[in-house]
Amino acid sequence: MTDPRPARSVASLVAELLDRGLDDAELREATKQVAQTAASQELLTRSTFIFRLGPEWLGLPSSVVDEVVETRAIHTLPHRREGAMRGLVNVRGQLTICLALEQLFQPGAPVSPGRARQSVLSRRLVVVAMQGHRLAFEADEVHGSHRFDPDSLRSVPATVAKSVASFTTDLLPWRDHTVGLLDAELLFHALGRRLG
């Protein structure tokens, strides 16, 4: 280390500092930390996007959720006003199809006006994308991504309402609620069939 340039010597000092061995106390502390995080993180291997539709809390795989934006004007489509179709909505300058997810779970259920009044502030437009196709739906409330331990999942009891249940793969306890995890592929399939 006889390099006369000061910059170089500072660099080598830093390198030396980083290369130095740990003393026993530091090593113990570090080991403890590593052991701890491994124990608690190993389990949180899956992630779901949690939102609320009416009284129900539901979860979609985080990977299919493109973005969440505030609600905005939805233009209905003439001759297509039945069923789950709500119309077109502007997401980042692009007209995107907006659907009523609750119609899928409870066909024929009216989009209750009372519900809209009750939670205007928390309502969000959720944009999902699968295989390059985008769709939007309105959720009454959005929690966001939540990591969880797959071992904490419970199976869907046969007594749950058949319509929702057919899309639900598992139940996830979360805070005071039970979140129904949705089968994204089946959901998209069902929505796709309702577009044409």
Added chain:
Amino acid sequence: MSTGNLSDYSMHELFRMEAEAQGQVLTDGLLALERTSTSAAELEACMRAAHSLKGAARIVGLVAAVDVAHAMEDCLVEAQQGRLTLRHDVIDVLLRGVDLLGRIAGTPAEDAAQWTQKVSPEAEEFRVALAAALAASADTEGSAAPRASSPADAAGTAVDEVAERVLRVTASNLNRMLGLAGESLVQSRWLEPFIRSLMRLKQLQRDTATALDRLNESWSAHLADPVTVEILAEARGKIDECQRVLADRVTQLDIFDRRYASVAHRLYDEALASRMRPFSDGTQEFRRMVRDLARELGKEAHLEIVGETAQVDRDVLEKLKAPLTHLLRNAVDHGIESPLERMAAGKPAEGHVRIDAHHIAGLLEISVSDDGQGIAIERVRRAIVARGLADEQTAQRFTDAELLEFLFLPGFTVKDTVSEISGRGVGLDAVQNMVKKLRGSVSLSSQAGQGSRFQLHLPLTTSVVKALVTEIGGEPYAFPLAHIVCTATVLRAEVELLEGRQHFQLSGRQIGLVAAQQVLEGTESKTVPDELSVIVVGDRNRGHEYGLAVDRFRGVFELVVQPLDPRLGKIKDISAGALLDDGSPLLIVDVDDLIQSVERLVSTGHLAGVRYDEGVVEVARKRVLVVDDSLTVRELQRKLIENGGYEVEVAVDGVDGWNAVRLGQFDLVVTDIDMPRMDGIELVGLIKKDTRLRDVPVMVVSYKDREEDRRRGLDAGADFYLTKSSFHEDALLQAVVDLIGEATA
């Protein structure tokens, strides 16, 4: 040096792209050489292109392409050195060589073995043909002294264009960019009202200052103590400062707003402009096509293209190719005469066809003209009478322009014989339709003996449309201006009832009135205002004029058209979507579609009403899901089972079927065995394992009729196994009935 292994797909792909580009250079150059056979610049360009192709072909081991390019290069070098002249025949062969190169390059790498052999019959054939053409050309060499290559020629083409680099961008990428640019424009408009709202704050501060002043005055009259006076003065000072700071911030915000809005605007304009391409992008094949066609017909024709730099929307350009091709073929086939006829008429032997493109008054004007024989107007007149489109007397009264209009009618032709090239009578009406689809128009003029001229007027872009924005049922809908006859405000008192339908008078015409909301939504608005806002659409001459009553007019806007999500399919009465200035969505009305809807409503409205009143009682029918990857089998089964009164849904493979069966609440599943993604056995297994679905009966229908196949299906849990070979109407339907009973039990 064949590598024998062409698995290196990307190299092959590169060669294909190079062959495309160099092929275009060669084609352009050769066509130019055909007219000025010694143009040094063209010869040089062609020689270089052939040379590059030779080298590139060698790298990828396409021996045949090397041979062809090599022979072409030799020939061009000879011509460069003045040792031979490129005549029509030679150019013919050389152009065929370009085609051959294109074909070789276009062969997928895995099939290209035929081109990698030492001797390729096609390449050999080309070499022989070229040699023969050169020999024939040499025989007559003496008759025409080759012109010395003039430097002017070279200069003339060299400065022609300094091509700008072009990037390939996918349409969806561009659309997303346009979307974001639009979004930023909408966002930029938010700031101005916000700044104006700060004025309220300014006013409040001013009021506070005034109040303090008044307080100060009243206090000073009562000889207040110095402490109070001081506090008051301090408060007054703070308020002054508040006003100063606020004013300063507002000014800065204002400046920022202007800067931001300007950037957003430019960004948006640029994004829109990136859809534009020079006209020449769409005309590359035309020169060659005209030449080849003329040679085929024993004529001589040259195509001149003017206005190649005119900017045109890439979609418009794409859709223009077909109609322009058609018009050019027409010009060469019907317009241009044979060289002998032309000479006799005192014209040069070579016919002249010209495409001229330019912007005029915000439109793209393209004319296609030729100096041929023009259209024999009397033959058109005779054809009109012969086809019973008008009687002799009427036909005599038609002006030339009116007569020419008939040529655009479907199936109308004046040719007695159908030629290979054109004259089938499916021509000009197709051209007109294509142009109309682009919201343009086409007109024809002709002078006997002088030639004819088609004129197309098109919007510069289909991505921006000028439209009247209206409100229907509380939602914005836009009507493209090009499709509106006029607008009117009609007083309720002016609406008359005629045969039970509403009408009003407009400049002496009776126009039927329809509520737009009723057409679009099937509902009528509850309140009828005293004044109706009416848009008149349709064709006055054909008596299809209708007045559409809308809630109100919002004004004329330039809208950036957004195609709707293709998954929606065609939505009746709607052509596309767009965004308003504030970012809210609107729909653009498909006026032609809407007129049809109105007509249907008018002609069947009464009937529909009666039928509606009867109230069809919805009978619950049993539901059957048919899963098969063959469309034919699927539809056959659907038809057969529907004949039994069942409701049938279909799925195209196992995965689709599995998704459908979980959603559809079916009474029976009918499935094939051999299917992609998930086969029938697996599907049956899944259904039978699911607690909610296991009671749904499943019938397997398969070609496999061996006993072990049957066993496999039934073991998986199928309730019935039907073989397709023993498959006829009764068997399938009977099996369905046996399993789940009659359709409406």
